[in-house]
Amino acid sequence: MADVATISIARDFSPFPAGRKRGDGPFTGETFREDVLRPKLAGGQHVILDIDGVEGLPSSFLEEVFGGLIRLGWTTDNLKNAVEFRHTDPDLEVYPPLAWRFAEAAASVH
């Protein structure tokens, strides 16, 4: 059984994630993926991604995180086994399916 790590995007990163590449701002998808998420995944941890508390997750941010992981060599299945979304806010309901959609879209062209 892999270790479980919980990452709250709002608490551990920012309540206002924005942008795709590092150069786009301080709380971008690339920054989150490389500095927060990937180190946990590389350590073999199962990550619970708590998205409660964010104002929103722009699609450019979300695509850079999940599509980006696929472009870095992850498969969609491995990613789905390693990352689990958690939220209670109904306004955020759309993001988990969207994240997997971006991963699958990236996998289809990768």
Next chain:
Amino acid sequence: MAICRGSRQRSLILQALLSFLVTPALVSLIVSLWAGRVMEARRARRDHITKLFEITREDIRRGTEVGVDYFATRPSERTPLQEAKVTLADREIRSAIPIVIGPHPELNNRSRDEAERRFEDLIAELTGGNFQASDGEVDREQIRRLTHAGAGLRSALARMRDAELRMLASDDMAQNVWKRFLNWLDRKAGVDPPRP
């Protein structure tokens, strides 16, 4: 003794007459009042849902417009106001859609599935592509996808609303049959049916 027996007979006849007329009339009145209230509540709910659909469709139209305006501007020339308008539209649409297509089990139909899919499409495009990018070029394909997603969701909601109205109309037919039965009961009890 004979007077007493006659009086008791009259009383029994009166009681029988009363129970024959008054009881159905009372039952009919109570049921009519209840049915009236149910119908009134349904009408209010229908009006509320219609309004909600219209507001949401308008939010989607506005969101698509501000998105197109944003993505049609080169990333280096975009203003904070343009970005804020898109972010606000994204938030409004995300809040409204679950209310419109979420807690109404009667809306479980093909149009609802389509609306959910189109909703994901719109959210994917509204803040996707080079949203919040600091450099790059205008992506015409992104604008096309966004426009298509916005129009698609508006159409899907209209179809879903239409399906729901049809369903409510068939429910109303059942209510009309029920109402006729109550009127028949009123007539049997010698009471004028309530005026509409």
